[in-house]
Amino acid sequence: MLKNKKLxxxxxxxxxxxxxxKIEENGLPGIRMESRDLTVKYGTVTGVKNISLPICNEKVxxxxxxxxxxxxxxxxxxxxMHDITRNATVSGEVLLDGRxxxxxxxxxxxxxxxxxxxxxxxxxxxxxxxxxxxxAGLKLVGIKNKKLLNEVCERAxxxxxxxxxxxxxxxxxGGSLSGGQQQRLSIARALAIEPEVILMDEPTSSLDPQSxxxxxxxxxxxxxxxxxxxxxxxxxxxxxxxDNTGFFYLGELVEFGExxxxxxxPANKRxxxxxxxxxx
Amino acid sequence: xxxxxxxxIQNMRKDVEIMSExxxxxxxxxxxxxxxxxxCMESEKKKKFRETEKTIDEYEIKISDEFINIIxxxxxxxxxxxxxxxxxxxxINLERIGDMALKILRxxxxxxxxxxxxxxxxxxxxxxxxxxxxxEKSILSLFNNDIEYAIxxxxxxxxxxxxxxxxxKKIIKKNRGQLSDSQTLSNFINIKIIVSNIERMxxxxxxxxxxxxxxxxxxxIRHSDITSVESELEKPSSDKNE
Numbered sequence: 001m002l003k004n005k006k007l008x009x010x011x012x013x014x015x016x017x018x019x020x021x022k023i024e025e026n027g028l029p030g031i032r033m034e035s036r037d038l039t040v041k042y043g044t045v046t047g048v049k050n051i052s053l054p055i056c057n058e059k060v061x062x063x064x065x066x067x068x069x070x071x072x073x074x075x076x077x078x079x080x081m082h083d084i085t086r087n088a089t090v091s092g093e094v095l096l097d098g099r100x101x102x103x104x105x106x107x108x109x110x111x112x113x114x115x116x117x118x119x120x121x122x123x124x125x126x127x128x129x130x131x132x133x134x135x136a137g138l139k140l141v142g143i144k145n146k147k148l149l150n151e152v153c154e155r156a157x158x159x160x161x162x163x164x165x166x167x168x169x170x171x172x173x174g175g176s177l178s179g180g181q182q183q184r185l186s187i188a189r190a191l192a193i194e195p196e197v198i199l200m201d202e203p204t205s206s207l208d209p210q211s212x213x214x215x216x217x218x219x220x221x222x223x224x225x226x227x228x229x230x231x232x233x234x235x236x237x238x239x240x241x242x243d244n245t246g247f248f249y250l251g252e253l254v255e256f257g258e259x260x261x262x263x264x265x266p267a268n269k270r271x272x273x274x275x276x277x278x279x280x
Numbered sequence: 281x282x283x284x285x286x287x288x289i290q291n292m293r294k295d296v297e298i299m300s301e302x303x304x305x306x307x308x309x310x311x312x313x314x315x316x317x318x319x320c321m322e323s324e325k326k327k328k329f330r331e332t333e334k335t336i337d338e339y340e341i342k343i344s345d346e347f348i349n350i351i352x353x354x355x356x357x358x359x360x361x362x363x364x365x366x367x368x369x370x371x372i373n374l375e376r377i378g379d380m381a382l383k384i385l386r387x388x389x390x391x392x393x394x395x396x397x398x399x400x401x402x403x404x405x406x407x408x409x410x411x412x413x414x415x416e417k418s419i420l421s422l423f424n425n426d427i428e429y430a431i432x433x434x435x436x437x438x439x440x441x442x443x444x445x446x447x448x449k450k451i452i453k454k455n456r457g458q459l460s461d462s463q464t465l466s467n468f469i470n471i472k473i474i475v476s477n478i479e480r481m482x483x484x485x486x487x488x489x490x491x492x493x494x495x496x497x498x499x500x501i502r503h504s505d506i507t508s509v510e511s512e513l514e515k516p517s518s519d520k521n522e
Contacts (some may be wrong), residue, residue, distance in 0.1 A: 236355055263357045265498025275281050275358045 011168060021211030030056045032227035033078065033115075033197050038092035040073050040082060047073035050092070050250045060219060060228045062242035062259065064235060066280035069248040071231045075199050077153050079115035099277050112139070116190030120202040121143040126175030126187075130157075130166050133185055136213040160188035169249070180211025187218065198222065200225065200230040204237065216241050230237040235275065239263050247271045285354040289364060291455035292346040293423075296367045296374075298445045299339040301444060302332055302421045303374045306381045307412045309389075314405040319397070328383060333445035334377040343371040343453055356446070359495070363425045366422055366495035372490075373484040377415060379478040380484075386407075400471055407443050407478050410436060414485035422492035430496070434506045 033055040040047040048070035055061050055078075063071040073082075080101060082088040093100045124133050132139070134153045143149065153170070157163035161188045162184040166177070174185055183203060190198060199217070202210035217227060221239050232238050238245060239259060246256040247268070255268045266272045274280045309329060313321055321329075347368040350356060356364050414433045421429035455468045490502050501509045512518050 123352070235357065264361060267357050272358045275287070276356070276360050 010202045012133060029076065030058070032057045032097070034095045035074070035092040036095065036220065037076070038074070038077060038094060040077050040088070041072075041089045041091075042085070043087040044252050047088075048077070048253075051253045053246055053253055053256055055226050055227050055229055056244070058083040058223055058225075060223050060230060060241050060245040062144055062238035062245045062246060063229065063231045064233075064238050064245060064274075065248035065254075067233075070251040071248050072201055073251075074248065075117075075229060075231050077198055078197070079112050079117055080111075081117070084109050111191050114195055115199060116195035117199040117201065118183070118186055118190055118203045120205050122179060122186050122206070124177070124182050124185045125172030127173050129171045130174055130185060131168070131170040131178070134192050135190045136189060153188075156192040159191050159222065160184045161214060161221070162188055179212070180207050180214060183207060183211070184218065187215075187222075191222075195226070197227045197229065200228065202231055202233060205233065212237070247274060249274070282354065285356065285360075287348070288346065288350050288354055289337070289356065292343060292350060295339055295346065296370050297414060297423060299343065299371060299374050299421075302336050302339070303377055303381070304412075304416055304419070306332055306336075307376060307408075307415060308463060310381055310385060311405070311408055311412055313385070314401060314408055317398075317401055319387060320491065320512075321385070326385075326389075327516070331383045333378050336375060340371050340511075341376040343368065343426060344451055347371075347486055360396040362495045362498060366491040369491040370419070370422060370488050370492075373487045377481050377484045380423070380481050384474050384477050385476055390469055391449050391470050397467065397471065403447055403450070404471075404474060404478070407440065407447070407475065410443075411440060411478050411482045411485065414482050415488070418488035418492060419483045421489060425496060427493065428495050429491045430489040431506070431510060433485050437482055437486045440479055443487065444475055448472065451475075 004222045008034065013144050024251055035051050035167060036167070038051040039049045042128065047134045051070075051074055053061075063075065065071050076082055076085075078094055078101075092232060094102060094113060096111070099106070101108075101115075125136065128136065131153055134156050135143075135149045138149060138152060140253060154163060157202055162181060165236075166172075166185075170177075174182065177185060183206075185205075187198075204215050207215065216237065223243075231239065235273075242259045244257065245262045246268075247254045247262065247270070249270055255262060255266060255271045256265070256270065262271060266275060307330065309321075313319060339379070345425060350364050388397075414436050416427040418433040421433065422428060450472055451468060456465055487502075490500075494500055499509070
């Protein structure tokens with residue numbers, strides 16, 4: 001049965017289209033995740049330093065800045081991907097629902113289930129069927145119930161706005177889809193395990209404008225149920241899709257605030273210069 | 281920085297500056313006409329005034345096209361966006377000032393023969409001089425990044441409103457009992473139109489000052505009380521001067 005089926009940290013409910021509830025911990029309503037004085041180093045080289053940034057429910061947070069400024073480093077630290085990076089050390093805290101994900105007792109696998117990530121290039125398993133691509137995460141934790149897998153697959157594909165395009169060929173390989181469809185398939189796979197936060201690392205940089213537009217529409221739909229963080233080099237895209245924007249430069253968070261404010265009247269001179277193309 | 285975007289914005293700004301110069305020239309002509317007290321203008325000057333008005337209209341269309349192109353092609357943000365928006369708002373207000381200046385000129389030249397106008401000429405002249413100053417300073421505030429000039433303009437709008445009210449009262453008082461005479465009534469209406477148009481030109485100047493403040497501070501202070509926003513505006517803008 002679907003109801004309250006435990007997935008080692010994730011909960012699949014019948015009302016799967018509303019997986020997240022607002023939390024009001026730390027006295028900050030709507031904050032799902034938060035970094036506090038987060039510093040990531042690669043050996044002696046500092047990737048990001050002292051980053052404190054809130055990630056809110058039902059909001060899209062865009063991270064912008066020139067190449068090498070630490071956006072992706074910061075993003076990857078939000079689901080402990082640096083655990084598998086050699087020489088990488090992380091200090092400070094990342095709170096998810098008020099709990100530090102870097103606490104020694106926290107299992108990073110659980111964190112990665114709660115914090116899904118979409119990469120720059122679509123990452124479907126090319127020979128695996130579309131269906132198996134979507135439910136790969138569930139199968140990995142031992143879910144075998146076919147009815148449940150079917151329902152989760154349909155729900156995730158619908159959420160990723162891909163179902164209508166692939167419903168008649170769920171057994172076709174993931175690699176047979178177009179680039180834009182593959183990226184939405186990657187998103188569906190991330191959604192299937194019902195994460196709380198979705199991280200997107202330049203999710204449209206390898207897509208054509210039409211596919212990019214579909215992903216942007218999808219982000220707009222998904223934010224109703226998830227907290228989303230997106231790294232993008234496309235300033236117009238960041239302006240279109242996000243509610244809050246953080247500007248990174250040389251590993252520091254220079255400015256964070258509402259996107260409208262940042263784009264019309266940034267408080268910091270460096271943000272102004274980056275946005276107007278004076279550097280970067 | 282995108283050279284193409286920068287050039288497009290600079291070209292728009294340059295056109296607004298030219299349009300501003302044309303408007304200020306028209307206002308100076310009007311001021312000279314009133315200051316001389318003769319209310320006479322050579323036909324050559326009249327012709328030039330009308331031609332300039334046409335040129336101003338053409339600039340409004342040109343600037344509007346430039347604005348659309350910059351927004352659609354270059355997607356400016358931050359101070360560049362504010363500059364483009366401010367320039368566009370400026371061009372709309374300048375065009376209206378140009379229309380009003382032409383209307384005032386037409387009426388002044390129509391009623392020049394009538395003695396009633398002489399009783400009001402000094403007050404109208406003073407009102408126009410102050411309004412011209414407001415228009416000039418509001419424009420300069422944008423192009424010289426001078427918030428003080430914008431605030432000065434906004435403060436003087438109340439003075440113009442006060443002069444306008446006093447003038448209307450004076451016109452009514454002077455013409456009391458004579459309004460059955462069609463010529464007097466016509467002059468009364470004409471003087472009222474002149475004064476109202478000058479007052480509306482001052483309103484356009486305040487619009488320009490507000491556009492300038494939007495560019496300089498990123499604050500939209502339209503429909504706000506100037507005394508309440510003045511102290512806020514004088515604060516330095518966070519760490520932009522770092």
